[in-house]
């Protein structure tokens with residue numbers, strides 16, 4: 535059955551890919567984005583666009599929406615350390631305003647972009663949802679606070695919600711007729727697009743932050759999930775959301791790749807030598823972050839189908855080349 539969905543942050547990387555998937559599935563999509571880190575041209579053709587802020591959500595959330603998919607947030611870990619107030623205001627204050635608007639309008643279904651950063655340094659790997667949550671930066675703390683807020687909204691007011699805790703989102707989504715949707719953060723902080731910038735000649739070398747971790751090649755291991763696999767999970771989450779329940783699901787491939795493996799894969803895909811420079815470890819960077827996606831498999835019926843790192847990098851490379859300099 536087709537529905538009408540409000541997509542906050544739909545001019546950003548993940549939100550635009552999910553909005554495009556919703557349109558392809560025959561749904562009506564309204565994107566709400568203040569363009570603080572997003573791009574007007576990333577909003578899929580076919581979606582309505584409101585340039586506005588989630589902190590003013592009451593102006594736009596009305597009873598005609600079947601659900602809200604909430605991507606809008608500030609999400610730069612480093613910036614959150616030096617400007618925590620921005621993160622508490624936008625991520626927590628913004629979501630509080632959104633939840634209030636949904637309550638007033640009677641919109642009772644939410645899918646929220648949470649993050650692996652809610653866990654902090656994991657005690658065991660792969661990480662399950664019942665693992666301790668002890669974020670190591672304000673970004674993760676604000677996302678965890680929002681998860682708690684959503685749980686109490688579900689308990690007190692019957693909201694049906696799913697929080698998806700993404701691990702490292704990567705890759706690009708190529709559509710048959712509407713171009714390719716990909717990652718373009720500014721400043722960029724994610725490893726794959728940064729390494730691709732070296733291949734494009736936009737950077738001289740890639741910094742490897744620490745090569746003395748207790749991992750096989752000494753560099754950090756992360757779980758990379760293709761943005762199209764992630765988008766499919768959001769559509770499944772809309773079906774899985776039940777009134778008065780807050781379901782939390784990790785989303786990752788369950789496979790870890792080290793920083794050096796990523797760099798080597800980019801060398802193979804692009805044919806560029808990719809010089810690397812070893813830099814000191816960054817505080818709060820765990821050695822290994824790998825998801826258990828067992829809950830997503832069981833509760834959403836989700837299965838990633840694009841887990842191959844070379845394929846993820848090839849899609850991101852195509853998008854980077856398309857955008858050019």
Ligand SMILES: NC(=O)c1ccc[n+]([C@@H]2O[C@H](COP(=O)([O-])OP(=O)(O)OC[C@H]3O[C@@H](n4cnc5c(N)ncnc54)[C@H](O)[C@@H]3O)[C@@H](O)[C@H]2O)c1
Pocket residue numbers: 542543544545546547548549566567568569570571572573586587588589604605606607608609624628647648649650699700701702703704719
């Ligand atoms: N990309 C990842 O690897 C990753 C991992 C874990 C979680 N997440 C979460 O997923 C979501 C999307 O991430 P992304 O990588 O697409 O980021 P992004 O910066 O590309 O997209 C966020 C969008 O939200 C918009 N926005 C921010 N504050 C807003 C506000 N107050 N009102 C309206 N719009 C606002 C921005 O303009 C942008 O278009 C974020 O919530 C992020 O925390 C991302």
